Each structure stands twice: as C-alpha cells, then as structure tokens.
Amino acid sequence: MDAAEILVTLGGSGLAAFVLWYFFLSARRTASAVSASGGLQEVDITVKGGYSPDVIEVERGKPVQLRFYRDEENSCSEELLIPDFRIRRDLPAFKTTLVELLPQQAGRFEFTCGMSMLRGTLVVK
Known part of the structure; x- marks a missing residue:
C-alpha cells in the first residue's frame, strides 16, 4: 500500500467509527413528561434532523399528549410512526401536531419517521 491508500483507509475507518458512535453510542436527551391539570x-418535542428530546419518560395509566413541532421541511421528517400504539401522523412543516395516547403497560416503545431514519423512545414506567 502506498501513502494515499493508507490515508484513504484511515479516513474511511475514522468516518465509519464516527457514524457508529453518533447513531448508537452518543448520549440521548431524556425528558420526563410534565403533568398538567387532570x-x-x-x-x-422538536423535529429538526431528529427528535429533541428523543427519549421521553411517562407514567403508565395516565393520558399522554406529545406535541411535535416540525421545525424543518426535510421530507424524511414529514411522517411520524408509533407502531406499538398504532399511530401514524403527518407532521406539517413549521406547525405543531398533537399526538395523544394512553400507555397501559410499562416498557420501551420506539417512534420513528416514515423512513425509520429518525428515532426516539417512549419509556413508560
């Protein structure tokens, strides 16, 4: 191998390591739901290149209202899926979309964009 091949190989390996770290090992923003009256x-939740926060903690047996504000026009983020609750919503750009659900059992429930590139987790305690 000559110097150029070594540099390209090292650069590619470094980039691959960064991508793996970013998607699988980086710290996630966690938020606990705020209880309102009733x-x-x-x-x-802000949708802009991802979900922020992307880990949401709620209590089992109490109604939940998730307010998704889509702060972009990226086509990947125009749809929200929460399969375990049979929820599919279109998220219009620069608007807030309300998603209401009643978690009956504890566990971790994934939510994604329509292409499954943006990911978040609803943690029911």
Whole structure:
C-alpha cells in the first residue's frame, strides 16, 4: 500500500467509527413528561434532523399528549410512526401536531419517521 491508500483507509475507518458512535453510542436527551391539570402528561418535542428530546419518560395509566413541532421541511421528517400504539401522523412543516395516547403497560416503545431514519423512545414506567 502506498501513502494515499493508507490515508484513504484511515479516513474511511475514522468516518465509519464516527457514524457508529453518533447513531448508537452518543448520549440521548431524556425528558420526563410534565403533568398538567387532570393528570394529562405533556411533552414538547422538536423535529429538526431528529427528535429533541428523543427519549421521553411517562407514567403508565395516565393520558399522554406529545406535541411535535416540525421545525424543518426535510421530507424524511414529514411522517411520524408509533407502531406499538398504532399511530401514524403527518407532521406539517413549521406547525405543531398533537399526538395523544394512553400507555397501559410499562416498557420501551420506539417512534420513528416514515423512513425509520429518525428515532426516539417512549419509556413508560
């Protein structure tokens, strides 16, 4: 191998390591739902290149209102899927979309964009 091949190989390996770290090992933003009057748990989520926060903690047996504000026009983020709750919503750009659900069992439930590139987790305690 000559010097150029070594540099390209090292650069590619470094980039691959960064991608793996970013998607699988980097710290996630966690938010606990805020209880409003009547026991409704509310969480504001910004959608811009991902979900922020991307880990949401709620209590089992209490109604939850997730407020997704889509702060972009990227086509990947225009759809929200929460398969375990049979929820599919279109997220219009620069608007807030309300998603209400009642978690009956504890566990971790994934939510994604329509292409499964953006990911988040609803943690029910």
